[in-house]
Amino acid sequence: MGSYVEIIENLTLILGENRIKTDLESLKIWGCDRTRHFDPKPQAILFPQTTEQVQQIVRLANQLKFAITPSGGRTGLSAGAVAANGEFVISLDKMNQVISFFPADRMVRVQAGMITEDLQNYALQQNLFFPVDLAASGSSQIGGNISTNAGGIKVIRYGMTRNWVLGLTVVTGNGDILRLNKGMVKNATGYAMQHLFIGGEGTLGLITEADIRLDRVPKNLQVLVFGVPEFAAIMPILSKFQAEIDLTAFEFFDQRVMEIVMAHSQLQPPLAAPCPYYVLIEFEAPYEIILEKAMQIFESCMEQGFVLDGVISQSIEQAKNLWRLREDISESCAPYLPYKVDVSVLISYIDDFIKDVEKVLKQHHPEFKICWFGHIGDGNLHLNILKPQNLDKDEFYAQCKHAMRYVFDIVEKYDGAISAEHGIGMTKKAYLGYSRSDEEIVYMKRIKSIFDHNLLINPGKIFD
Ligand SMILES: Cc1cc2nc3c(=O)[nH]c(=O)nc-3n(C[C@H](O)[C@H](O)[C@H](O)COP(=O)(O)OP(=O)(O)OC[C@H]3O[C@@H](n4cnc5c(N)ncnc54)[C@H](O)[C@@H]3O)c2cc1C
Incomplete structure (x- = not known):
């Protein structure tokens, strides 16, 4: 490995002044994600502004043999973005712009450091919709969402982040720039390599740009919260709704969670009496008949004893408050x-x-x-x-x-x-064998070594 001074001098030549942080406070902030299992120990935090700068950093890493941790919004929950072993962190914070919008394709090309919520808002300004939505959307980045193949609250209708990625620009661990799929819907020209980077947890290289598909804006979203007597009643409620209505969300939580959220957020309890479990259901109701159908299903669930009580949002404000019961859970539980x-x-x-x-x-x-x-x-x-x-x-x-x-x-x-x-990150890598066979893990390691010969990009994540 090159000396620290040599590495920093070369990085300064690539990035210019004020694009490298080495003070203790910054190392602590950018060296970790939301997990608290590992102490961050990065060498420095780098803030490139272009794909070419990322490429030059990765090439330097290969030349002077230093490890890199890609970092997005640092909201991850698996220590994927934690630099616990003296890595240099590449933060995408300064790469957060819209590059171009393709209205006829309903597609936008963005830099990977764009905050998820900013992309959602940009889409709305175009009268379109970016459906990947999590309680962390205000801080997570699109590159982080892609690298974790984030799910969130609308998967039942819209699928995971993967469904919305039409193309990626990546810098591989070897320092090559690849433009994968270039935004196309149809492309039958061999391996769809962008999919390896989606959910790849930054182990194959860095995503610097993404082509994101957008959808029409959903109309008249309705939110219901039901109190449920036992866990076994939840799935029949799901089946009954799915038989008649396309749901945009179907979430659940138990009474202990409800108590913790109530205490933390000072929201009003949604129902007159506590219930063992709750489900939160969201669906589009552009026509009155859908709302009527939902009410019929609710009544039939009550008759069959699947539901004890229920509430439906009467305004956008009330819908937001019902959603807070679900979205505030992580923050409310954090003190424990x-x-x-x-x-x-x-x-x-x-x-x-x-x-x-x-x-x-x-x-x-x-x-x-x-x-x-x-x-x-x-x-x-x-x-x-x-x-x-x-x-x-x-x-x-x-x-x-x-x-x-x-x-x-x-x-x-x-x-x-x-x-x-x-994702697996560091917190679950010891357990990977519970979900992936030995043979699969061997193939995954081989794939990593193709994109990252010297194993310098996010080492120790997913597997050793
Ligand atoms: C309150 C809360 C609620 C959450 N809810 C959900 C949820 O409902 N669904 C869900 O899926 N997740 C959820 N998460 C987890 C987290 O928000 C997601 O995993 C999110 O996608 C991470 O994005 P990020 O930008 O913060 O990535 P980071 O945490 O910075 O990084 C995550 C991983 O991606 C890699 N990475 C980041 N950017 C890049 C890049 N440009 N190129 C290559 N690799 C990169 C990192 O190395 C790391 O391995 C939640 C987290 C919190 C705190």
């Missing part, structure tokens, strides 16, 4: 230092899966308080384990890691994924 688990199984298995997980956690860790919530309409469950007050943070995380063996045994039993949308 939750250990976050983000798994998916087929919707058909969810009932049995949840019962099995609760059983093993009760058996091995009866002191753990757990909360369930998530994008259940996609088979995606978020299990948060809250830190008991009497345990210190490190001991708690150690116990949770131990508990994961039991939980992931169950994920494996149901052919599920140990991460549905947050």
Whole structure:
């Protein structure tokens, strides 16, 4: 590896003055994401402004042999953007512009550091819609969303981020610039390599530009919140709605989550009495008949005992407040230092899966308080384990890691994924084998070495 001074001198030649931060405060801020499992220890934070500058940095890294961590909005929940081992962080913060808009294609080309919410707002200004939406949209970047193949609250209708990516410009770990798919819908000219970078967690190279497909703006969105007597009632509610109405969201959370959100956000409880579980349903109602249909389904759910009580938004403001019950969960739980688990199984298995997980956690860790919530309409469950007050943070995380063996045994039993949308990063790499076969992992490592001969881009993420 080149000396620190030599590397910084060369980086300054590439980036110019004031585009490198080395002070302790900045190293701490840009060296991590939202996880708190690893201490950030980056060497420096770099702020390129162009794809060519990114290329020059990566080429320098190959020449002087230093490792790079790509960094987006740092809202990740798997330590994918954490520089824990002396990496140089490439932040995309200064690459946040719209490059061009193609109205006839309903497509926009943006720099990868654009904030998700800014892209949503830009789309609305064009009377179009970017449907990737998460509680972190105000900070996450489109490059981070693509690298994690982010899901979020609208997947049931619009799919994952992958569905909205028509092309990428990337700088591979070898320092080559590749323009992949160039925004086309149809392109039958061999391997669709952009898909390797989507969900690649920055391990193959850096995404610098993205071609994003946009959709029409949904009309007259309605939000319902139902109180549900038992977990087993949730899936029949989903089936009943899906049989008649195209949903844009179907989320759930339990009463413990509701109490935590109420205490944190000072929102009014949505229903007269607490219920064991809640579902939040959103759908477009451009015609009165859809609303009538929803009311009929609600009544039939009440008659069959699937729903105890319910509320429907009467205004945009009320719809926003109902959504806050779901969107404020992460922030409200944060003071409890939750250990976050983000798994998916087929919707058909969810009932049995949840019962099995609760059983093993009760058996091995009866002191753990757990909360369930998530994008259940996609088979995606978020299990948060809250830190008991009497345990210190490190001991708690150690116990949770131990508990994961039991939980992931169950994920494996149901052919599920140990991460549905947050990614593997560093927090889950020890468990990758629960969802991917040895052969698959060998192929993944070979793919990495094709794009990144010297294994310098985000080393130690997904696998060692
Ligand atoms: C409150 C809250 C709610 C959340 N809700 C959801 C949710 O509903 N669904 C969901 O999927 N996630 C959710 N997340 C997780 C997180 O927001 C997503 O994973 C998001 O896509 C990360 O984007 P980011 O820009 O913050 O990426 P970062 O955290 O900065 O990085 C994530 C990964 O991408 C890599 N990366 C970042 N930018 C680039 C780039 N330009 N090129 C190559 N690699 C890059 C990093 O190295 C890292 O591996 C939530 C997080 C929070 C804090």
